[in-house]
Amino acid sequence: MIVNNAEIALTAVAPSGFPKDGKPEVAFVGKSNVGKSSLINTVLGRKRLARTSKSPGKTRTINFFSVDDILYFVDLPGYGYAKVSKSESAKWGDMVEGYLQNRSQLKMIFLLLDIRHEPGSNDIMLYEWFLHYNLPFTLVATKTDKVSRNQIPKHLGVLRRSLGADHPPVPFSSLAKQGKSELWRIILDKCEISVL
Ligand code: GTP
Numbered sequence: 001m002i003v004n005n006a007e008i009a010l011t012a013v014a015p016s017g018f019p020k021d022g023k024p025e026v027a028f029v030g031k032s033n034v035g036k037s038s039l040i041n042t043v044l045g046r047k048r049l050a051r052t053s054k055s056p057g058k059t060r061t062i063n064f065f066s067v068d069d070i071l072y073f074v075d076l077p078g079y080g081y082a083k084v085s086k087s088e089s090a091k092w093g094d095m096v097e098g099y100l101q102n103r104s105q106l107k108m109i110f111l112l113l114d115i116r117h118e119p120g121s122n123d124i125m126l127y128e129w130f131l132h133y134n135l136p137f138t139l140v141a142t143k144t145d146k147v148s149r150n151q152i153p154k155h156l157g158v159l160r161r162s163l164g165a166d167h168p169p170v171p172f173s174s175l176a177k178q179g180k181s182e183l184w185r186i187i188l189d190k191c192e193i194s195v196l
């Protein structure tokens with residue numbers, strides 16, 4: 001997939017700052033440091049469009065990236081960042097849930113999980129929340145380059161079973177560029193776009 005134009009369109013902390021043009025959106029959510037911003041860069045074929053960092057808590061606002069003027073990739077702040085105060089994590093909840101709920105143009109939510117770790121309580125809560133509200137979501141296992149190739153299926157199975165999911169997560173690595181075409185297939189299908 002060749003993306004001709006990808007740029008930051010809007011940065012928001014509340015619904016008043018979300019795009020109003022109704023174009024389809026796909027969002028990336030998950031624990032801090034799981035690799036959301038890196039995945040966005042990799043899928044869009046850009047090096048530093050979404051800002052990434054070794055230390056968790058880099059993305060603090062809801063960032064909308066316009067992709068070829070057809071759809072938006074939405075980078076969300078991560079949760080579970082230990083240094084964040086209670087009031088800040090409540091703010092996270094309000095901000096992110098305020099976006100994920102009642103957003104009719106949101107066609108797919110990618111819930112990112114680190115392939116090496118069992119889902120945490122926040123991951124499980126979000127997963128169950130998606131089921132409860134019948135939101136469209138896909139599980140993605142990130143950083144597959146961190147485990148040996150032949151161990152990947154085992155790790156995917158652990159993640160699937162620990163959530164009681166119907167399908168295993170899509171394996172993905174920004175470093176090894178694994179999983180890019182599978183994510184594009186899902187994005188184009190859900191946004192009803194034939195080609196960019
Ligand atoms: P927050 O914005 O803090 O919520 O984090 P994030 O989920 O956006 O994570 P980010 O993309 O900033 O990546 C966090 C760290 O993980 C960075 O040091 C990345 O280089 C690293 N990382 C991301 N994806 C991969 C991957 O596929 N493989 C490896 N080995 N490292 C990765």
Ligand code: MG
Nearest residue numbers: 036037058059
């Ligand atoms: Mg980020």
